[in-house]
Amino acid sequence: MLKSFCISFRLRNAYRVNSIIYSLKQLPIIKKILPSALYKNKAIKISGNIVSILLEILNIFLGKLLYLWLMIFSFLSLYQTENKDTFLHLFFFLTLAGAILNTYMFNPTKDKYYAMILMNMDAREYTLSNYIYAISKTFLGFLPFTLLFGFFVGLPIWLSSVLPLLVCSAKITMATINLRKYTKEKKVINENNPPKSYWVFLFIFLLLAYGIPFLNITINERIFCFLLIISIGIGLFSWLQIWKFSYYRKVYKELLSNTNIFLINGNNKQEIVRSSSLKNIEYNEQFTSSKKGFAYFHDLFVKRHRKILTLAIKKQSIVLLFLFLFSIIALLINKDIHQEINNLLLTYLPYFVFIMYLLNRGQTVTNAMFLNCDHSMLTYRIYRTPKVILGIFKERLKTLISLNLIPATILGIALPTFLFITGGTNNPLNYAVLFVSIIAMSIFFSVHYLVMYYLLQPYNVETEMKSSTYSVAQFLTYFICYFMINLHLPTLYFGACLILFCILYSILSLFIVYRLAPQTFKLRK
Numbered sequence: 001m002l003k004s005f006c007i008s009f010r011l012r013n014a015y016r017v018n019s020i021i022y023s024l025k026q027l028p029i030i031k032k033i034l035p036s037a038l039y040k041n042k043a044i045k046i047s048g049n050i051v052s053i054l055l056e057i058l059n060i061f062l063g064k065l066l067y068l069w070l071m072i073f074s075f076l077s078l079y080q081t082e083n084k085d086t087f088l089h090l091f092f093f094l095t096l097a098g099a100i101l102n103t104y105m106f107n108p109t110k111d112k113y114y115a116m117i118l119m120n121m122d123a124r125e126y127t128l129s130n131y132i133y134a135i136s137k138t139f140l141g142f143l144p145f146t147l148l149f150g151f152f153v154g155l156p157i158w159l160s161s162v163l164p165l166l167v168c169s170a171k172i173t174m175a176t177i178n179l180r181k182y183t184k185e186k187k188v189i190n191e192n193n194p195p196k197s198y199w200v201f202l203f204i205f206l207l208l209a210y211g212i213p214f215l216n217i218t219i220n221e222r223i224f225c226f227l228l229i230i231s232i233g234i235g236l237f238s239w240l241q242i243w244k245f246s247y248y249r250k251v252y253k254e255l256l257s258n259t260n261i262f263l264i265n266g267n268n269k270q271e272i273v274r275s276s277s278l279k280n281i282e283y284n285e286q287f288t289s290s291k292k293g294f295a296y297f298h299d300l301f302v303k304r305h306r307k308i309l310t311l312a313i314k315k316q317s318i319v320l321l322f323l324f325l326f327s328i329i330a331l332l333i334n335k336d337i338h339q340e341i342n343n344l345l346l347t348y349l350p351y352f353v354f355i356m357y358l359l360n361r362g363q364t365v366t367n368a369m370f371l372n373c374d375h376s377m378l379t380y381r382i383y384r385t386p387k388v389i390l391g392i393f394k395e396r397l398k399t400l401i402s403l404n405l406i407p408a409t410i411l412g413i414a415l416p417t418f419l420f421i422t423g424g425t426n427n428p429l430n431y432a433v434l435f436v437s438i439i440a441m442s443i444f445f446s447v448h449y450l451v452m453y454y455l456l457q458p459y460n461v462e463t464e465m466k467s468s469t470y471s472v473a474q475f476l477t478y479f480i481c482y483f484m485i486n487l488h489l490p491t492l493y494f495g496a497c498l499i500l501f502c503i504l505y506s507i508l509s510l511f512i513v514y515r516l517a518p519q520t521f522k523l524r525k
Contacts, residue, residue: 001125001128001129002129004121004122004125004126004129005125005126005129005130005133007115007121012111017051017052059137060137060140060141061141061144061145063141064138064141064142064145065145068142068145068146068149069149070485071090071094072087072090072091072094072149073087073149073152073153075090075210076153077340078213078337078340078341078344079213079214079216079218079337080216080334080336080337081213081216081217081218082218083153083154084153084154084155084221085218085219085220085221086153086213086218087149087150087153087155088155088218088219088220088221088224089209089212089213089218089219089224090209090210090213091163091166092166092209092219092224092227093205093206093208093209094205094206094209095166095167095170096170096205097201097202097205097206097209098167098170098171099167099170099171099173099174100174100194100198100201100202100205101191101194101198101202102171102191103171103172103174103175103178103191104131104134104135104138104171104175105127105131105175105178105242106175106178106188106189106190106191106255107191107192108190108191108192108255108256112126112252112256113256116249116252116253116256117252117253117256123248123249123251123252124245124246124248124249126248127248127252128242128243131175131242135168135171135172138164138167138168138171139164139165139167139168140164141164142163142164142167143161143164146160146161146163146164147160147161150163155221159221159225162228165228165231165232165235166228166231166232168235169231169232169234169235169236169238170231170235172235172238172239172242173231173234173235173238175238175242176238176239176241176242179241179242179245179251180241182247182251183247188251188254188255190255203319207326211326211330214327214330214333214334214337215330215333215334216334293391294388294391294392294394294395295391295395297392297395298392298395298396298399299395301369301372301373302399305368305372308368308372309365309368309399309403310403312361312364313361313403313404313406313407316359316361316406316407317406317407317410320407320410320411320414321410324410324413324414324417327414327418328417328418328421331418331421331422332421338421338422338423339422339423341418341422342419342422342423342424342425345415345418345419345422345434345491346419346425346430346490346491347488347489347490347491348488349433349434349437349489349491349494349495349498350484350485350487350488350489350494351484351485351487352411352415352437352438352441353441353481353484353498354481354482354484354485355411356408356411356438356441356442356445357445357477357478357481359404359407359408359411359442360404360442360445360446360449361400361403361404362400362404362445362446362448362449362450363449363474365400365403365449366449366450366452366453369396369453370453370457370459374457375459378521378522378523379523384518384521384522385518386517386518389454389517389518389521390513390514390517390518393450393454393513393517396450397446397447397450397510400446400449400450401442401443401446401447404442404443404445404446405439405442405443408438408439408441408442409439411438412434412435412436412438412439413435415434415435415438416430416431416432416434416435419431419434427492429492430491430492430495433491433492433495433496433499434491434495436495436499437495437498437499440498440499440502440503441498441502443502443506444501444502444505444506447505447506447509447510448477448505448509451509451510451512451513452470452473452474454513454517454520454521455512455513455516455517455520455521456469456470456473456520457520457521457522457523457524458470458471458524459523459524460523460524467524
């Protein structure tokens with residue numbers, strides 16, 4: 001088993017190093033400097049291995065730190081309950097929620113495909129050795145930060161040191177449930193596409209985590225310890241089931257063969273991507289349009305692809321509306337937190353930049369546009385003419401803005417409402433700024449993602465992303481939005497500057513698209 005793990009680790013590391021080199025060669029200026037024989041260069045390989053190891057270390061620790069800080073510790077000030085009990089309460093239910101979506105075992109990745117399908121490695125040895133490694137990383141990654149944040153909230157050292165065991169036990173238990181599901185139903189759970197029932201449980205756990213403390217109800221230390229002992233016991237029993245399971249090859253053969261990114265034949269991959277997309281297209285003769293030209297073409301596209309374009313928007317809107325109503329009830333019941341919420345609304349508007357980044361569906365919609373339209377249409381010369389590109393661009397921008405405005409409007413109404421309920425403000429402009437800034441952020445991200453798509457079109461004819469520049473732009477967008485979380489500025493001044501920036505950025509971006517899109521919007525090789 002140790003030998004299988006060493007081989008798989010070297011394979012995963014080699015893939016990561018080659019990916020790093022490949023990404024460097026895709027950057028506009030650097031790719032002209034780096035030679036084609038770069039993959040053979042030993043010095044570059046050594047440097048790539050060092051970077052790969054550093055990334056592995058960051059993966060072990062950084063994600064856990066951000067999770068505990070952003071998802072748990074930063075929320076403690078919102079509740080009137082004891083910080084120690086609130087921390088344990090959030091940690092318990094968020095651990096259950098996380099286990100549903102990520103057990104590590106059912107995540108289809110390329111290194112698994114290369115090892116078990118292409119290299120025909122022993123599936124059981126590969127799975128168990130790598131799962132032990134993944135669970136060990138989870139424990140080691142959480143341990144220093146559960147001790148740190150446990151110290152801040154006043155937890156005993158012994159309890160802080162065993163908190164990672166809850167995470168490990170929950171993931172092991174969920175992995176066992178998925179394996180039993182395969183044994184009984186012959187159905188493999190793909191963590192990237194979980195069943196609808198899993199999303200229901202996820203929503204319930206999130207509601208229990210963040211909603212119940214508003215009612216001054218939390219899990220205290222004694223109850224948590226009891227639940228922890230039960231969880232560890234179930235986890236140990238589940239591990240025995242994982243160890244005894246003997247159908248790993250069948251599980252991964254089905255899991256990996258049904259994942260498009262693992263198909264090495266370009267024609268097959270393209271065909272499966274297309275067939276998967278066709279399932280979400282509605283062919284209905286009643287779909288007509290009174291519009292003309294580019295507007296007619298785009299209107300038919302939107303009507304036929306409404307499942308892809310609007311489904312996530314509807315889910316977001318329903319969840320936001322439910323949280324809006326629930327929060328109003330919680331605020332009316334618990335008036336002790338009014339002052340704290342009021343202060344947050346008047347100084348934490350930068351935090352909502354990151355929230356709007358998460359809510360915006362620009363990237364998903366542009367991906368659907370490529371797979372179901374531009375993937376084929378860009379092969380025609382007339383579709384790449386300036387008049388057609390700009391005509392379609394304007395129609396798409398209207399659609400993307402209108403879609404993203406649905407959840408944004410709910411959030412935009414919610415914030416001034418919360419401000420009013422919690423005591424209001426001396427300056428009535430704050431109400432308007434809260435609403436308009438959320439709308440402006442929604443429009444900004446709609447423009448931003450569509451402009452990036454047209455200027456940096458990252459996909460090739462086989463629907464693979466081939467643009468490192470696009471990936472860098474995505475990362476910078478995420479980094480800047482994430483950085484905003486740490487800013488505490490007066491809502492009136494920050495909101496006014498934000499609105500002005502969104503207007504100027506949108507105007508400038510549209511001008512750049514008008515000048516450059518006819519040269520940049522094309523299929524990559």
